[in-house]
Amino acid sequence: MVSYKQDVMTKMIQFLPISGRVTEISDFTTTAGHEDSGCTKFITVTDAQGGTVNFIVSPTTYVVDQALIQIGDWVTGYFDGNAPVPLIYPPQYHALVMVKINPPQHVKVDFFNSQLVSHDGQLKINLSPFTQLLLTNGQSFTGDPANRNWIVLYSVATKSIPAQTSPYRMILLCH
Template identity: 60%
Template sequence: MVKFLPFSGTVTMINDFSVSPNSESEGCYKVMSLVDGSGRQVNFIVEPKTYFLDHAMVAVGDRVTGYYDADAPVPMIYPPQYRALVMVKETPSQNAKVDFFNSQLVSSDGMLKLNLSPGTQILLENGQRFTKSPANRNLIVVYGPSTFSIPAQTTPYRIIVLC
């Protein structure tokens, strides 16, 4: 189970990142710098397999949240550098959460509970329908309004199952 941690901020730089000189992967990896409201900076390494919600094109100045594996080893450098697993470009009409949801569809941090409806789309990363239960899985949840309770409850618009 991956322990997803988010970092939200404004994109200040996007550059190519070289994993090895003179290779076929040249130009396929990017380094994306984010700065949050308190001035903290994080560099995300964006790989070809990094999942961008809605295939959003991200540019300098955009507000985004990058999710990384909290248990993965990272180089001891400043600013911190993480391998981006999921990137979400902020939009005013929807919220997103990437986390493990248990058998009761409660996130691992206990802050969000999902109430599924027949209209909730449940998809794979490739856009195909997922036909099993989303419980006990890592999910990208796209939702709108939620309750003010703890955990907050919502009926998601869409769920992407991270297999």
Template identity: 50%
Template sequence: MNLQSFSGVVMVINDFYTGQNKDAGCYVLMTVDNGRGNVVNFVVEPTTYFVNHVKVHVGDRVTGFYDADAATPMIYPPQFRAVVMSKDSRRENVKVDYFNRRLQSSDGTLQLNLSPQTEILSTNGQYFTGNITERNLIVLYGATTKSIPPQTTPHKIIVICS
């Protein structure tokens, strides 16, 4: 997965019709505006992971993470299937990316240093006991060093099992 992100304010939340009556109410379309003239529609599916299981409302600042390699309709505004949604917080940073064997993000902007206190879970909330390297991870962390790349000791990691 080639995970990319888009951040902004939720402007509209509507039901999203998939064409299947059994899916009514299970899919949502969130319109997000970054305040600089860019708008994205995120299709929120039953499998979309919400960081900290928060509920998102119109007016909230969010970041949506999507697979940039997935097929998308050629429409405006762009419409992406949300893999992960995060409500922005001043107390906590969220990074969703592929982390290599050295636990460095694919874009080189974050290096993870694990501690015994780092909670490692799967998306279903259970403890993850496998190897977290060379995987897509949802990383929740506070401060980083000023080194290149910045380093952090995350307080929680959620492994995206595909």
């Protein structure tokens, strides 16, 4: 018998990032029909080691700051590492979140536990009165931030393990 906690853990989204330079953008065509034409983009990214990845960016993909992504931009795409993917080359992932890299802004997309530590243990959030907690539609989030999937935007962090930061904005991913 599988416990409830194990069942929840197996269904948890594992946000995996891939960063690189955008080398191509095209419309992603589906068999759904003409009404979907142009709604989904196919973004090809080449990482620093020369590897290529294709992201499917659909209307449900959250693009941080609604940034216009263009060829030549550096981006990070986050996908669900637990989701099935076709065994093709280059790999093709459905992007859950896309971030146009804009230093000195740092972005972390992950599940944050009851202590506000990321699932991978690399970042701890220290909320401040200046931290904006938002929904993807731009409205304020007023609930408990613990045990949720967040897009965390911050500028500085400690060099400790886990690194600690007081983010300026957090966007709740309600999947």
